[in-house]
Amino acid sequence: MTTAIQAVFIRSYEERTSPKSHIVYKIDVQAHVQSWQLWRRYSEFDDLHTELTKSTKSAPPCNIPPKHSFSMLRSRKDAKLLEERRAGLEEYLRAILGAKDSVWRDSQAFKEFLGIPVGRQGTLLQPSDPAQFTLSTWLDEHSELQARLRDVWSDINKRDALSDQGDIAASHKSNLAAKSKLAGVLARIGNLDKALQPLAMSGMSEGELQRRTDMVARLRDDCEKLTRIVTVARQAARAATAGPSYSAAENRVAAPESDRAALLGANTFARPARRVFGASSPPKETETTRPLDNTGLYSLQQQQITQQDDQLSQLTTILRRQRQLGEAVGAEVGLQIEMLDDLSNEVDRVGGKLSSTKQKLNKLS
Known part of the structure; x- marks a missing residue:
């Protein structure tokens, strides 16, 4: 499929002399993962245009630049002519890639022209290594x-x-x-x-x-x-999601508001609705849940529950680590207190010895 092609550029051209002098255009093809380059002559573009018109029974959305009869005054090395042709050929390829009808870009001739590597299923080959x-x-x-x-x-x-x-x-x-x-x-x-x-x-x-x-x-x-x-079969998924009363609930139709008003009567003494603290708001549709059916909603709910469980497990691990750190800090503080107590006792003991020595010195004097 060429839908994997993201962009095509023709940024340059060069002259080659073998087998005879001619101009080739460098085509840069960019896909989702891969990108490659190849060289094509103007005559190959012309052959592609003819083949696409013949195989699809309709001309591509853009014409290739017209051929020019070169003369002594306008040679193949005319930079202005070559630049116009380069821009025209790039516009031609981009028009095919961007066309609403994919008949031209899906043709085998176009794929071979761009050198698209095609697998057995018709998709771009992805890097296997x-x-x-x-x-x-x-x-x-x-x-x-x-x-x-x-x-x-x-x-x-x-x-x-x-x-x-x-x-x-x-x-x-x-x-x-x-x-x-x-x-x-x-x-x-x-x-x-x-x-x-x-x-x-x-x-x-x-x-x-x-x-x-x-x-x-x-x-x-x-x-x-x-x-x-x-x-999982569709019916089994429904049964697992909604239970035995699903079919009955599915066929239940809500009564119109006019019938409800006629049956219950207008409540003239009703107070204006106020927000009640702790009351849950009615469920609302979101962009995530809107395209899902019951099976998808059930799967989404299970996925969110699993994510919440994982987050709670991570939080539990963090709290356990914090507890271990707190216990380690507490043990260290207790050890420091014991060391300070020992130091205080040692200071008191040394102070007592100093006092005794001082008294003895006073007696000698």
Whole structure:
């Protein structure tokens, strides 16, 4: 998929003499994790344009710069002409990448022209060797995996929505898609974890290493929770979440306010609502909970409970450490008091001896 391509630049060109004099343009391709460079002649751009028009039955959204008939007054070394052509070719590639219709950028001819490494599933190949990661590409890969996990959540929500509509086949297909994406993420997390050791040896600080280790651990935790969700049937998840009375509560419809007023009557003596100390406010929808169904809400609740338990465990460890420090300080203070008492007793004893010696000296004198 070329959607992984972030940007394309044509920043320079150069003249080559083999097999005969011609101009080639340097194309810089930037993806999520990878980036590469390649050189293309104007004639190759022209062939690409012809092939795209032929294979897709429609011309790309932008035309390539027109050909020029070179003469004695305007040669191939005309800097102004070459700069105009460079800018036009860059605009041509960017127009294809940014087009709303992906038919041109999804074509095999365009992928081969940009030298996109395509795997068996049609996706950009990611670095399989952990040593290939740099500090920046490691973070790019982490961001990409987070985006993949969000896609898994989207597939799970889609699965549940289709299940509610009774489309079992489509629901099963969405569940399989979520499992497939999750398996790919798990494999890439392993490479991300293995890459930390080479990065640490290359000079990464101990604090940064610990931070990235925690980031990998959080990814693994998210994958573990998603794995449990995608392997549980929709009906079982509902039963575990809402209990036996779920179906009855689901079909319950709240009475209109007009019917309630007609039945109960208007309360003319009602006092204006006031805030009661200690009373809980009604639950409100948030951006986090709005896209989730019951299963997602249950998983989010369990995740937050787990995080709170972890935080309480950390707080317990800190308090235990503070207690140990307090006991150590108390023992040290007690020891210092004993030493001061011993010193005071020794001073009193020496003072007594000095007084006795002074009396003896007075008698001798």
